[in-house]
Amino acid sequence: MLTIENLQAKVEEKDIIKGLNLTVRPGEVHAIMGPNGAGKSTLGNVLAGREGYEVTAGSVLFNDENLLDLDAEERARKGLFLAFQYPVEIPGVSNMEFLKASVDAVRESRGQEAYSSVDFIKLVREKSKEVNLPADFLKRGVNEGFSGGEKKRNELMQMMLLEPTLCILDETDSGLDIDALQVVAEGVNAQRSPERSFIVITHYQRLLDYIVPDYVHVLAGGKIVKSGGKELALELEKEGYRWIEGENA
Amino acid sequence: MTALLNINQALSAQAAADRPGWLVQRQADGLDRFQKQAWPTRRTEAFKYTPLRSLTDHEWQPTTNQGAIPGIQFDHWHDVRIEIRNGFLTNVPTLPDGVALKRFSELSEDERNSLSRKLESQAVDFLFDDLNQALVDDIYCLSVAANIAVSKPIHLDYAMSGDQQIVVSQFLILVDANAQATVAETFTAEGGAQFINANTAIVLSENARLTHYHLLLEEGDIRHVGRVSATLDRYADLNSFHMAAGGVLKRKDITVCHKGEGANLNLNGVYLPIGKEIIDYHTTLEHEVPHCTSEEIFRGIISDEARAIFNGRIHIHKDAQKSVAEMNNRNLLLSDKAEINTKPELEIYADDVRCAHGATIAQLDEKLLFYFQTRGISKAEAEVMLSFGFINELLEALTDDPVQQLLRPMLATLFAQKKAELARHII
Numbered sequence: 103m104l105t106i107e108n109l110q111a112k113v114e115e116k117d118i119i120k121g122l123n124l125t126v127r128p129g130e131v132h133a134i135m136g137p138n139g140a141g142k143s144t145l146g147n148v149l150a151g152r153e154g155y156e157v158t159a160g161s162v163l164f165n166d167e168n169l170l171d172l173d174a175e176e177r178a179r180k181g182l183f184l185a186f187q188y189p190v191e192i193p194g195v196s197n198m199e200f201l202k203a204s205v206d207a208v209r210e211s212r213g214q215e216a217y218s219s220v221d222f223i224k225l226v227r228e229k230s231k232e233v234n235l236p237a238d239f240l241k242r243g244v245n246e247g248f249s250g251g252e253k254k255r256n257e258l259m260q261m262m263l264l265e266p267t268l269c270i271l272d273e274t275d276s277g278l279d280i281d282a283l284q285v286v287a288e289g290v291n292a293q294r295s296p297e298r299s300f301i302v303i304t305h306y307q308r309l310l311d312y313i314v315p316d317y318v319h320v321l322a323g324g325k326i327v328k329s330g331g332k333e334l335a336l337e338l339e340k341e342g343y344r345w346i347e348g349e350n351a
Numbered sequence: 352m353t354a355l356l357n358i359n360q361a362l363s364a365q366a367a368a369d370r371p372g373w374l375v376q377r378q379a380d381g382l383d384r385f386q387k388q389a390w391p392t393r394r395t396e397a398f399k400y401t402p403l404r405s406l407t408d409h410e411w412q413p414t415t416n417q418g419a420i421p422g423i424q425f426d427h428w429h430d431v432r433i434e435i436r437n438g439f440l441t442n443v444p445t446l447p448d449g450v451a452l453k454r455f456s457e458l459s460e461d462e463r464n465s466l467s468r469k470l471e472s473q474a475v476d477f478l479f480d481d482l483n484q485a486l487v488d489d490i491y492c493l494s495v496a497a498n499i500a501v502s503k504p505i506h507l508d509y510a511m512s513g514d515q516q517i518v519v520s521q522f523l524i525l526v527d528a529n530a531q532a533t534v535a536e537t538f539t540a541e542g543g544a545q546f547i548n549a550n551t552a553i554v555l556s557e558n559a560r561l562t563h564y565h566l567l568l569e570e571g572d573i574r575h576v577g578r579v580s581a582t583l584d585r586y587a588d589l590n591s592f593h594m595a596a597g598g599v600l601k602r603k604d605i606t607v608c609h610k611g612e613g614a615n616l617n618l619n620g621v622y623l624p625i626g627k628e629i630i631d632y633h634t635t636l637e638h639e640v641p642h643c644t645s646e647e648i649f650r651g652i653i654s655d656e657a658r659a660i661f662n663g664r665i666h667i668h669k670d671a672q673k674s675v676a677e678m679n680n681r682n683l684l685l686s687d688k689a690e691i692n693t694k695p696e697l698e699i700y701a702d703d704v705r706c707a708h709g710a711t712i713a714q715l716d717e718k719l720l721f722y723f724q725t726r727g728i729s730k731a732e733a734e735v736m737l738s739f740g741f742i743n744e745l746l747e748a749l750t751d752d753p754v755q756q757l758l759r760p761m762l763a764t765l766f767a768q769k770k771a772e773l774a775r776h777i778i
Contacts, residue, residue, distance in 0.1 A: 150725050153717065174724035183725070190722045194740025203736065204726035211727070243740070260726060 103128050103299050104169075104268055109160035110324075111148045118144040120324030121160070126268070129296040133310055133335060134303045136321035137343040142303045143187060145321070146272040149301075150184040151177050164268065179211035183266035185257040187273035192244035197256070200244045201226055205263050226263070233259045233289055251282035258289040269293070270301045275309040287312030307339035320346050355390040356406055361413045361486060361517050371456065373463065374488070381484025388478050400660045400692040401631045405574055405599045411517035411546050417441055422510035423537045423568070428753035430506040430535070433493075437511055438520040438549075440491055449499030449530070455490040466492055470523055473552045473580040477604060480578060483548050486519040493534070497527035497556070504533040504562075504751065511569065514543030521550045526559040528584075533562040535754065540569035549577040555587035557611060563591045564754055568761070570597035578604045583643075585611030592749060593620035593649075594758065595630045596765060602631040609636075609643035609671070618647040621742045623765060624657035631660035636678075638671040638704075647678040650742050652766075653689040664696040667704050674704040682712045683741050685734070735766045 104126040111119040118141045126132055136142050148155045149162065151174035162169040169177060192200065206216045217225065227237060233255040245253050254274060261269055271290065275283055290300070290313050302313055310318070310332065318334040319326045320343075327346055328334065338345070362382070370378070390407075391398035414437040422434060433452065434442035443452055455463055470490070474480060495501055511518050526532055536551060547569065555561055567575050575598055581589055595601045607616050622630040636645045651659045663678045682691040695708040715737055723733030739762060746762075749755050 150721075152721050173730075174721060175727050175729050178725050178727040186722070186725075190716075190719050192719055192722070192737070192740060194743040195736050199736070200723075200726070203728050203732065204723075207729070207732075208727040243744075264727065 103165060105161075105163040107161050109148070109162060110158045111144060112156050112158055113144060113154060117158075118324055119148065122321070122325055124319065124326060126299045126301065128267070128299055129294075130317065131294065131300040131302060131313065131315045133315035133318045133332075134301060134321050134326075135305065135307070135318060135335060135338060138305065140321045141324045142305070142321055143272055146184055146270045146301075146303055149177075149270060150174055150182065175207070176211075178264070178266075179208050181267035183261050183264060183269045185254075185261060185269065185271045185274055187276055189245050189253040189257055191246045191248070193246050195244050196241055197244050198223070198226065198240040201240075201260065201263060204260065208264050229259050229262050232262070234285060235259065250277035251279070251285070254278060254282070254286050255289070258286055261293060262289075267297060268299050268301070270303065271313075272303045273305065274302070275304055275306060283309065284312060307335045310335045322346055356482075357410045358482070358486070358517060359410075361411050370488075373460075374456070378485050378487075381481050381486075385478065385481035385485050388481065391478065397633065397662075400658070401600075401602055401629060403600070406546060406576075409515055409544055409546070412515050414438060414513055414516045414518050416513055420510040420512040420541065421539075422508035423539050423757070424508075425506065425535070425753040425757055427756070428504055428506075428751070430504040430753075432506045432508050435491075435507060435509045435520060437513060437516070438487075438518040440489075447501050447503050449496040450501055450505065450532075451494050451496070453492045453494070455492065466490075466523060469525070469554050470521075470552055473554075473582060473606070473608075475580075475606065477578060479548055479576045480550065483519050483521055483550050483577070486517065486548070487521045490521045490523060492523040492525065494525040495527060495530040495532045495559075498529045499527075500531040501533070504535055507534065507536040509536065509538045509549065511538075511540035511545055511547060511573075512542045513545060515545075517546040517548065519548045522552070524551065524553045524561070524563075526553075526555050526561050528556040529558045530556075531560040533751065535564040535566070535751075537564070537566045538569050538575065540571065540573050542571075544572040545569075545574070547573065547575040547577070549575065551577075551579045553579070553581035553589070555581065555583045555589060555614075557584045558586045559584070560588040561590070562750065563589065564751075565591070565593045565603070566758075567593075567595040567601050567603065568597060573598035574600040576600070576602045578606065580606040580608075582608045582610050583614035583616065586613040587611065588615045590617045590750075591619070592745075592754075593618075593632065594622070595620075595632070596623040596761070598628060600629045600631075603633070605632065605634040607634075607636050607645070609638050609640060609645070612640050612642045614643045616643075616645040616647075618645070619745050619748065620649040621745055622649070622651040622659050622661075623654075623742075623762070624651075624659055625654040625765065626657060627655070628657045629659075630657075633660075633662045633664075635664045635666065636676060638665070638667045638674040638676060640668075641670065641672045641674065641701075643671065643674055645676040645678075648745060649680045650745060651680075651682045651691060652685060652738050652741060653682065653691050654685040656686070656688040658690040659692070661691070661693040661710070662696070663694070663708065663710075665698070665706060665708065667699040667701050667706065669700040671701045672703045674701060674706070676704070676706045678708040680710040681741075682710075683738060684712060684714050685738065738766045739763065
């Protein structure tokens with residue numbers, strides 16, 4: 103599904119990703135852990151196609167297509183979803199309006215018919231109930247005045263509506279208390295399927311207690327320096343990132 | 352010396368008319384003052400960023416057409432629609448109880464003098480007021496009697512049609528003690544080059560409440576210059592919304608004066624110049640007495656090579672203790688060649704007041720655009736939605752849905768320009 107080879111990228115003239123390799127097959131959940139400044143969030147932004155994140159070498163194939171050739175919105179339409187660490191607030195654009203524009207665009211690109219307004223409202227109400235967001239939030243500005251937990255649940259709901267095949271969760275645990283974390287993790291787990299893959303970017307092992315990965319990779323200095331099964335996360339938690347840095351020194 | 356503005360044709364036609372004495376005098380006074388004033392240049396502070404070339408490059412003629420001109424109709428509003436065509440009152444429907452519409456020309460001398468004094472009390476030294484006085488043929492006065500709450504909104508539907516014409520109007524809106532009303536003024540135009548000089552003066556008596564819309568929606572080869580002034584007596588409440596879009600040049604001076612304690616003002620507005628349009632709002636809030644409140648929010652979106660000017664002045668007089676006044680002006684520039692000149696001015700002579708002002712200029716936030724894109728929404732569409740969202744906050748605050756319903760599709764078309772199909776997302 104996703105094949106990253108020797109990816110190198112820079113932000114504001116600073117090399118951040120320095121030769122990263124990663125293969126994700128359908129249905130797999132990969133956790134990417136690493137110390138602050140390792141390039142974790144940069145990887146998410148590069149894959150999602152953010153401007154200003156310049157790929158200087160390497161390749162990324164997404165379902166046999168060169169992902170790096172596509173604009174951010176085309177990547178989203180082809181099934182890539184980035185759940186943000188800090189979802190932005192958009193006053194003046196209502197959630198409902200935003201969701202409709204988003205789902206319409208993605209469905210259109212897939213050759214699916216647009217939902218009628220009535221059907222869409224019904225669908226969104228249903229989904230918002232599933233992620234435990236109050237109905238009145240649909241009329242409010244996107245993420246406007248939402249708590250950290252509400253923002254993450256809104257991301258989850260967008261994911262449910264867009265039905266992506268590859269989800270990148272960028273530090274989804276940040277800013278969440280343990281209860282909110284459980285709710286979001288349960289939602290993510292419910293989305294797991296043989297066709298859908300996840301890249302879970304996180305600093306702490308905690309999230310991986312709830313979203314159990316198939317593979318764990320340690321990102322440090324812009325490269326994956328160690329890969330293993332879920333037990334690697336526990337080891338990291340025990341030893342700290344210095345253990346990895348020591349090993350690679 | 353105002354020879355730069357060519358109104359000779361317009362004046363001579365006036366002279367030929369059979370005018371009553373009071374009008375002859377009033378017009379002569381206006382013309383005299385107008386002619387004594389210097390024509391504004393870039394060195395004139397009030398017009399520093401507002402070139403008036405588009406006014407001086409025509410020989411303005413008096414309007415000839417008072418016939419049927421389509422104006423604007425609100426949907427589902429049950430409004431009382433008063434037609435003003437090329438500056439003349441042409442159609443007055445049955446008015447709700449307690450509402451009267453009078454022409455100065457029909458009033459007794461005493462009545463006229465009394466209303467003239469109200470008008471004059473709001474006069475300021477302003478070139479285009481003098482021009483208005485020199486040319487206007489009649490003054491219209493809409494009044495709401497004391498203790499009447501008018502449930503139906505009153506719509507002053509100004510529509511213009513012609514070429515090379517100057518159109519002037521002066522409305523006086525009186526809301527008597529404890530009365531309530533909603534008045535919507537809309538301006539539209541068709542035809543060729545036109546110069547509109549429209550003034551509205553509002554007098555709110557004690558505890559009167561007015562919701563007021565002043566919407567400059569003329570498109571095409573149109574210049575619109577004029578003033579909206581208001582005085583608020585004790586506990587009066589004015590809720591005012593302004594909008595300007597389209598045309599070559601629009602310049603509105605808004606002056607609100609708190610004359611009685613406990614008066615409250617909410618003044619909001621949006622301006623949306625595109626192409627090479629110039630839109631200029633100059634607002635002045637005068638707190639003359641204690642315990643009054645004002646909240647002002649203006650937002651602008653400036654596209655292409657357009658230019659906007661916003662000047663927001665708050666003047667707290669020496670005796671106006673416990674004044675609360677806040678003003679905020681935010682601007683969104685959508686192109687490298689778009690220009691905004693914004694200037695908040697606070698003049699405070701009382702020592703126990705709460706005042707705040709702020710002005711910001713921004714471009715569309717790249718972080719927000721990226722968020723849209725990661726959800727499959729194209730950058731172009733995201734720009735439209737974000738621009739709309741920027742002023743939608745003010746639209747949503749409007750208490751009258753039909754006004755929102757009128758403006759939303761207009762704005763959607765404006766932002767989407769040729770991407771009209773995108774308007775479907777604005778629900």
